[in-house]
Each structure stands twice: as structure tokens, then as C-alpha cells.
Amino acid sequence: MNESTNEQIDEILMNKEADQLQKRKARFARGLVRSAETTLAELEENPDLPESMHYFINIMREVFVKDRAHRLLLPSQNQSANNRKIIGTYCLMVPEELIYAAGATPVRLCGGNYEASLAGDELVPRDTCPVVKASIGFTSLNLMSLYQMCDAVIVPTTCDAKRKMGEELSKFTEVWMLEVPHIKDSEGSRRQWLQQLYALKNNIEKFTGKSFIRRKIRRKALDASIKMIGSAQYQARRLYDIRKSSAAIISGRDAMFAINAYSYDTAFKWTKAMTRLNDELEVRCHKGQFICSEHTPRILIAGSPPIFPNWKIPSLIEEMGAVIVADESCMGNRYLYDPIGLTEKSVTDMMVGIAARYIMPCVCPSFAPNEDRLFRLLQMAEEFSIDGIIYHVLKGCVIYDFELIRVEKIMKGKNIPVLRIETDYSPEDIEQLRTRIEAFVEMLGIRKER
């Protein structure tokens, strides 16, 4: 008698808990849709928005607002498409070429949403960066179907937070860790990285095969996928070149947004859309349709990546009258900049090329020593004729913050002011940031006029 009452009580409690969880999830999901839609609407309001940007806005809307990622990643509903595996990736060290070559679809999952970061808050230590909080929040609460769709998730061991995130995520989904060496100069670590990639290739082959039969990644498929991503990189580089023009043709938040959309789209479709955008921008350039004058302060965003829907910093900068002409984040310019160079079509050469592309030119601060990043920044400052740098530090992102001192020092030599901004995804500090950015932009404007 007593026991059954207890069971009943337990059941009621459990139901109540589940109910609360459901409510909580619904609340976060509503918040997510709202904040994503606000950012998208803001982008759409822009009178200078290129026509071809609507494709990218639409992608983000499908993923974040309408929650229909499957439409993008599994376009046809026939039998073979339904068997198509989707592999989630974090950071940019995961070779998408291998995933495409195996007939699977990669999707990059790094989270940029405030509500998701709140949801992840209680699963990680307080000082964790919001990217990890949001990624865990998304996965644990299933806020978006995108995270559920992934059959496996690959987490490279880059910074401490991402490394431990991989461990936490394995509670909810299948996680493969990918060990990235942190010293890239040494021959040993490069060799070990190549071995890691061969192991990953094996894993992917087993995963995409049927039952126990491995589905080998063929030479031709690998070559084709390298070319496919190469075309995407070529288009990304075209956009990069367009942004060098002395009067901006596209606003920074649009350009960054278009690149960010690559995370959720297939490379082939994205490349087509990007080609259209670049063509349109080149026409605008010929017609002299600039979005601002040559005297507008040109800003480089360095540091932690702004990830959609956290468009707080890019929006603020451009609202204050500056223009973002470049960023060096792993969600922006660096995402699709470095191509794979091949001279022959053997699997060996392709694997060596892939291994080199994913770590050697990468200037993620999780590498040490990371002198390359300083060279990269100097080169960018020159190429884009930068007037000022806004150094974005997401709260908890220690490694980017570490490098600030070096960046400030070399930029002082070039007489380029650097403004450090530490923030997270919450909208609370917007007004305070606005004041600081406004003052910075104003100062740059005065310097430029002189």
C-alpha cells in the first residue's frame, strides 16, 4: 500500500519535472526564435542589402526560426537521401572534404545563441565561454532539430573549453574526438596529425558503410570534394578581395553573415549563392554603388568569433558609423580562406594536403607559439587599409585575451588603435558597449580626417 503510494508520488514528481523541463525548453526555444528573427529582420531592413543576400538570410531563417534544417541538408526525400548521414563538426579543424567524400554531409555546430547559452549554463563551470555554453545548451535541450539530426559529432581538441565540451557532449550524442596538436612547427606533431586524419577517415568510412562493410573513400570522390570546397574557397576569397575596395561595397555584417551561413548549407549550394553575390557586388563596384564614403573608418574585428545569431558587436559597430571590412575569426575570413594545394591525385598527396590545410595556416590561438597570427593581422591591416581594430573577447575565452598584449604591441608600431571589448551573448551590456564603440569610432573618424 505504502510502496505504491510512493511510486505514485515519484511518478507525479517525475511528470512534474518533465513538464517543467518541457516548459523551460519551450521558453528557450521561443527566445531563440525571437532573437534570431530580430537579427534577421535587422539585416533585411538594410536598404543597401544585395539581392543575393536573401538566399543566406533564408538559410538562417530555415535553421533558427522555422527549425527546418533537414530541408537544407537533406533536400530530396527519397530513400537514398534519407540514408545520408549528417556529421556535426566544431571548430574549423575538421576536414569536411573527408565527410563529403564519404557521401555524408557536414554541418558546423558552434553555437552563437544567448538562450542556448543560458540553457547550457548549469551544465558547465561558470567561467566557460558562451560558445561552449550555447553548444551544450543546444544539444542537451534539443532546442533545434539541427543538433538532433547529427548522427555523430566531431570535436577537435583545440582550446580547453572545447576539449571538455567534447566530453560533456558525449552524454547526449555520439562524439568523436579529434586530437589537434598545439605546436605545429614540429615534424612529429604534424605526422601525428596526419595519422589522426587517417584514423578519422577510417571512422567515417565505417560509419557511412552498411552494417559491417566499410564504405571506402574513393580517390575520385575525395578529389571531387576537395575541388568542391576549393570552389567555395575561391568564392570566399573573391568576397574577401571585394571588401578591400577603398569605399565599401558590402557592409561587414552582411559579408560575415554570408560566410557564417556556410556552416548550415551544403558547400555546393552555398558556392552557387556566393558566386551570385560576388557577381552582384562586382556589378555594384563598376556602377560605383558604394555603401559608404571613403572617409568612413574601416574596422577589423579580431579575436573571438561572432557567431549568428549573436550579431551584437558587428551590428553595433556599423550602427555607429564605421564599416567592418575584415575579420580574422574562424567564422569569418579565416573559415574559408586557406585552400588545399595538390599536384597529384594520389590519396597520399590528398591526405597530406588536407592535413596541412587544416592546421598549418590556421591561426587559432589554441596553437602556441602563434606568431603566424601577428603576421596575418599585419598583412590584413595593410591589405584592407584598416583604421582601427576591435578586439572581441568572449567572456572566458582566455587564449584570445592572452594574445591581446602582443597584438596591441605590434599594432602600436603600425599606429593602429585597438579597442578590447569583453562581452558574452547577453543583451544586457549593449548600451554600455554602444558608448564605448561610439567613442572609438568617433576617434577613428577624427584621426582619418587629419
Add this chain to the structure above:
Amino acid sequence: MTVTNLRWMALIISFLVLILGGLIGLDLGGFLPVYACPYVGQTRGGVCFLFRLQFILGVGSWEAFKALGEHLLYFSILVVLIGRAWCGWICPFGFLQDVLDLIRRKLHIGYIRFPERLRANLRCIKWIFFFIALLIPLWVAYPLLAPSVAGDLRQPFCQLCPGKYILPLIIGNPDSVAVDFKSATTITMTILGLTFSTIAIIGALLKRRFWCPYCPMGLLLSWYKKISFIKLKKDCQKCTMCEVCYNVCPVEIQQVFKERENEDVTFTDCTLCLRCVEYCPEDGALRATFLGKTIYKSTSKGFFSRQHIIPGVTDDQVIR
């Protein structure tokens, strides 16, 4: 026309000239800084400097040394002119290795890469060859010890050089691949030479430009790298350290992408094949200069066309 095609053309033409030039009465002299092997016979179009060096040292007379000075002068002029581009663009043995490499590539077999440590250890081989070519001929000239052995050691490096065995074979002279049973010395030398030849052929099938790092001629040529007119230069700020130049380099020079201070990146082993410039994805990060004037530089467009991502951009636009 890409630089690679241009290089193939240069290699084919110089192969024909150096190996078969004698048929039309060509003789370019005995101071050529390439494997223009005299053992090819009457059809040769010139003679390798190393052969002439050993020959002259082996004579040992005062007139001979004067002739050597003259040869050295001509040799130096040729090397200063285009540096180790002799190796990458003209050498017949280099051409042969590139052909073997092409076969490997067409079969889609991957290449072997030696670990850095092994490479460093093998670096002494070319010095050993060099001293064999320099010192033993003097012993031949003044045989104070074991004169019978010295007598059979004429042109000692040539007896070891794979060029002596392989190049005559190419034009259908199978006599060259036989062991010389004249004396114990010749037997040893020819067996060693045949072994090196076999290693060189198999090596070249598995590793790009296998023989070049061990070639004593290459060592001689590399001493001129500071004063030679052709140089490989790098803009260290533009370089992203993407390692592409290392992966495409037939002699696997790491220093080019690792260099962060000096502009001059013409390193000892570099054969100036310019593949790194051709495949560098950054505009102007790498370039080749002739007397300080840029003759060829890397472009992002060129890179993507070489990867067959965009329709061909020809190098005519960048070669000035």
C-alpha cells in the same frame, strides 16, 4: 603555358641536346654543370664538369691544372648565370627522375617522404661523393701507394654515378650495365655503381627527385647560391605558412615556408623548379628574381586555376 610545361619543354630539349646532340655535331664543352654523361658515347652533346674535373686532376701536370682553371671559370659563369636551375630545368638525369615520377603519379601511387632526421643524416653522402671525386684522382695522378689499384680508379665518382649506367642504356647501349671484370677494383666500383643505379631508379619511382640531394654536382652548384643571378624570394608577411610549397617541393625543403625573417629563400637543395611559386596561393608571397628583377611570382588566381577550380590562367600574364 604553365611553368611546369615550360620546364618539361626545357628538360626534353636539353635531354635531346645533351644526349643526342653529337649526332648533329654539337659539342657544348666539358664544363657543363649537369650530368651530360661522356659515357653515352659519340652522340653526347657535351661533357659533365665532374668528369672533366676528375680527368684533369688524374693527369696531374701543370698544363692540366691550368686547363682546370679555365674550365672552372666557364663552369662558374654558367652557374652564376642561372644557379641550380641547371638541376631543375636542364639536367638529363633530373629529367629521367621526373619521367619516373610522372609514371608514379599516373599510377596514383603516393610518394615517400623521409623524416627530417634521416634526411639530415643522409646529407653527408654528397660530401663523400665530392671528396671521392676530388681526392682520389690526385692519388691516381701521384700513385705513391698501391699504384695498381689507383690505375684502375680513373674517374672514381663516374664509376659510382648512376648516370654512367642509366643514361647510355636509354639510348640503347646495354654494355654500360655490365660489371667490369678487369680487376678487383673495377669489379667493386662497377658493382657499387650498379647498386646505386638500381637504388636511384627505384627511389625515383617512390620519391620525387630521389637522387638530387646526394648529387655532388648539386653540392658544387649550391655554393654559388649567394651570387647567382636567379633567386627565390619570399615576402614573409604575406606568407600564411600553409605548407603548400613544402608539399609540392620535389626536394622537400621545409625552410621556405618556415622562413620568417629573410627575403632570400634559395636554399642549398633548391633546384629552382619554381613549383612552390606556381602553387603558392598568396599573391606575391613567393617570387623568382633574375638580377633583382621579378621574373615570376605567385598569384591566387594562378593557384586556383592549377587546382582546376577556375578555368586556366596562363603564366604568360605573370612572366614578364
